[in-house]
Amino acid sequence: FAKLKQGLSRSTAKLTDSITGVFTKRKLDDAALEELEETLIAADLGVKASGRVVEGFRRTRFGREATDAEIKGALADEIAAILGPVAKPLVIDRALKPHVVLVVGVNGTGKTTTIAKLAEQYRADGMKVIMCAGDTFRAAAVEQLQVWGSRTGAEVVAPAKDGADAAGLAFDALSRARDVGADVLLVDTAGRLHNKTALMEELRKIVRVMKRQDAAVPHSVLLVLDATTGQNAVSQLRVFSEMVEVSGLVVTKLDGSAKGGVVVALAEEFGTPIHAVGVGETAADLRPFEARHFARALVG
Numbered sequence: 362f363a364k365l366k367q368g369l370s371r372s373t374a375k376l377t378d379s380i381t382g383v384f385t386k387r388k389l390d391d392a393a394l395e396e397l398e399e400t401l402i403a404a405d406l407g408v409k410a411s412g413r414v415v416e417g418f419r420r421t422r423f424g425r426e427a428t429d430a431e432i433k434g435a436l437a438d439e440i441a442a443i444l445g446p447v448a449k450p451l452v453i454d455r456a457l458k459p460h461v462v463l464v465v466g467v468n469g470t471g472k473t474t475t476i477a478k479l480a481e482q483y484r485a486d487g488m489k490v491i492m493c494a495g496d497t498f499r500a501a502a503v504e505q506l507q508v509w510g511s512r513t514g515a516e517v518v519a520p521a522k523d524g525a526d527a528a529g530l531a532f533d534a535l536s537r538a539r540d541v542g543a544d545v546l547l548v549d550t551a552g553r554l555h556n557k558t559a560l561m562e563e564l565r566k567i568v569r570v571m572k573r574q575d576a577a578v579p580h581s582v583l584l585v586l587d588a589t590t591g592q593n594a595v596s597q598l599r600v601f602s603e604m605v606e607v608s609g610l611v612v613t614k615l616d617g618s619a620k621g622g623v624v625v626a627l628a629e630e631f632g633t634p635i636h637a638v639g640v641g642e643t644a645a646d647l648r649p650f651e652a653r654h655f656a657r658a659l660v661g
């Protein structure tokens with residue numbers, strides 16, 4: 362929580378300063394509410410969520426004078442109400458052996474790091490974990506996952522050569538995971554968004570080929586979004602949802618982010634479960650997503 366709060370402090374400082382500016386010297390009239398709405402939009406909460414928060418204020422506090430602390434508390438409550446319904450942990454079903462998690466997202470958002478963090482967590486919980494280095498186009502991504510594998514002790518299924526077929530590799534990784542009775546299989550994927558059609562075909566092929574072994578696979582499709590990209594995260598969720606059935610989100614880089622507000626926009630616009638947030642680069646830096654904590658850290 363401290364790391365998240367510290368990370369969000371930059372956006373928080375901005376948000377709180379503007380809020381303080383909006384509400385000193387006057388009560389909650391139309392002009393103040395309008396300014397609040399603009400402040401929230403500037404903080405990346407999105408038009409819809411900002412509107413909803415302001416409507417909440419209008420209903421409950423219009424015409425009243427309020428102290429800063431009251432305003433902040435009320436703001437945190439409104440934001441927590443939006444985040445509450447999407448705050449859901451990713452629950453691994455250990456009966457599946459393996460629970461297959463396909464991890465998708467644009468390059469650089471933190472997919473590979475998130476896979477390592479999840480592997481670390483599941484192993485700490487006593488599960489057997491296999492990671493599949495499915496971003497076969499980037500030798501660096503494969504190597505990176507192998508390094509994480511040796512650090513976390515999770516087995517890595519990697520391609521024999523660069524540019525190997527990702528779907529074939531995922532198929533092999535699934536066979537391997539079943540053979541050894543793994544609890545979890547985490548499948549990394551490529552994220553070259555500049556070639557959308559090729560990426561969509563690749564992701565769909567991975568899904569199709571794995572389904573030959575088990576029609577219920579993948580059990581979860583995790584989209585990794587980088588909070589520092591602000592509203593781009595919103596459009597990435599839209600684009601990836603057209604390609605695959607995204608079942609949940611991990612939002613990364615909230616430790617250094619000036620854009621934590623986008624998480625509220627994601628929650629309001631899509632309602633997709635948010636499983637966890639990334640707050641750093643080490644395997645220990647993944648936190649469950651908790652609505653109230655997050656809202657409080659965001660508002661400051």
Ligand code: GDP
Binds near residue numbers: 469638
């Ligand atoms: P991928 O291309 O999506 O697999 O992204 P990577 O996992 O390689 O991550 C890209 C960069 O972001 C790396 O330098 C990571 O260390 C960094 N990164 C990933 N998650 C976080 C996070 O939560 N916080 C911070 N500060 N950096 C992160």
